[in-house]
Amino acid sequence: MKEKILMMLKQNKDEFLSGEKISHEFGVSRSAIWKYMNALKEEGYIIESIPRKGYRLISSPDILTYGEIEEYLITDFIGRNIYYFDSVSSTNIKAKEIAPKEQEGTIIIAEEQTKGKGRLGRNWTSPKGKGIWMSIILKPKVDPTKVAKITLIGAAAVNQGLKDIGINSYIKWPNDIVINGKKVCGILTEMSCELNMINYCIMGMGINVNLDKDDFDEELSKKATSLKTITGNTVDRKKLLAYILNHFEELYIPFKEKGDISKTIEISKDNSILIGKEVRIIRGELEKVGRVLDIDEEGQLIVEYENGKVEEIFSGEVSVRGIEGYI
């Protein structure tokens, strides 16, 4: 109900909405409306209220609630059920707790993660209100070995969402988004499965949106940056989040229904930072140097080694690093 009233306020931004009109529209009492208005004010909404005229929305806070992103969302099921938190240990941990009983497309969003996690147990800096820290719950009826493809879909969706707000980025196969040679987004896909059935899959995304330079320590600032640092401007987190979810659903549906990731592969190739580059391929203690030739239709990285041997690399099996520096 709170969200419905908020939506009505947003649709009537230039005029006063009388309590009577709201009461009539939703069939709730005037005193209930007054309580909802106070709840909205507590969340950071600035609402003017004048006796006998009614209520008017002056401004909305910079928060990633469903009420704030709904107007940009064109999805069917991705992001239509959002659990929003001010602070959590990690959105993936929270998502794993609720995933068994939630429907596909449910999202956990937090303004802050106190124990944000990257791949292989690494930390992920997630300061309050400055990033998009979220996890999407998915339940595709595919073999667990196919789940690596979902990471590619996620990376492609972030790349396309950034493009929608005018920011060009590169995809570092399989799970990072890179601008100016530094990481702006990482994806951590986890799953719970039986031998031939996925119970659920959690796609965690950390996007460094409005972090300032001093949010990164010295070591991290060599490898990571934020959209704000790159563009010099504060970026609209709400639009970016919604656009990413829109692209994600568009790319995910053909995968879920037919195993088709052709559009994702096209985006992955067009925006790849690895194709054509010399890279180090790291498998545990072993390291080999090769050149990335392509990404194939299954999403595998095709690498040619110095001895001319060509290998198809299955996502996740190895780490790929540039010859010099991070990329």
Add this chain to the structure above:
Amino acid sequence: MKEKILMMLKQNKDEFLSGEKISHEFGVSRSAIWKYMNALKEEGYIIESIPRKGYRLISSPDILTYGEIEEYLITDFIGRNIYYFDSVSSTNIKAKEIAPKEQEGTIIIAEEQTKGKGRLGRNWTSPKGKGIWMSIILKPKVDPTKVAKITLIGAAAVNQGLKDIGINSYIKWPNDIVINGKKVCGILTEMSCELNMINYCIMGMGINVNLDKDDFDEELSKKATSLKTITGNTVDRKKLLAYILNHFEELYIPFKEKGDISKTIEISKDNSILIGKEVRIIRGELEKVGRVLDIDEEGQLIVEYENGKVEEIFSGEVSVRGIEGYI
């Protein structure tokens, strides 16, 4: 401490142990000992206590606590930390709750499961005190694609544990144990993982030990039976459980350390009910008839179809059924 006192009572079954001696051995007060004795009595231990002579263990209850299986256990880490419950929804569900923070080899055992689960969400009948309903928490540092091999290790361990108590059984690749054409044990392996790292793996085992005929409904009794029904005798659950854990650890260590499952494959082949048989291979809606030729060194089932084509089947990818009936 309770377990240490129990162990001492067991080691001195034919004589009275004075409170003074126990007190001296463990450095606890006489009144504390009295409390531990009462706790043991509540668990079903029958303990004689005579003033000025002391305590004597008359009999132990039929429960699968650590105190009861310890004397048969020769493992290093499998089953050395046991969470024992009178009743749980499912040991796999319980195991998933605690797995993130538990060490490898920790086991959940319950006398009863109210929502015992088989593969693909099927039910598993688990009446109180009549079976071995347990889940082992494992954290092997191997690629998630290798986890199917752990199911084969589990099946081989059950087969060998049964042999130790004089019961011959067949392994129905990949996850069932069969006697007289009916199922006596099923294994449900689940895992939580990232792309190239297992967070944890849960191996759930349900063994129909002392179930009576009327524990199975009519439909189930066509497919499943119990060791008691087969042998005509009540089977010692404690020994069987410990022997299975002993074999499991012996077969699991080479896998964990070197990826070596050669001994498991040997057992799987020697005791296979499928090799040489005609089977139906079921993939979703599709069904094909073929003959099982072998199990290869990677644990894959080798099947030859009627048209002469030979296929290697990866565990879990398909269901295998006999031409007539269950097997």
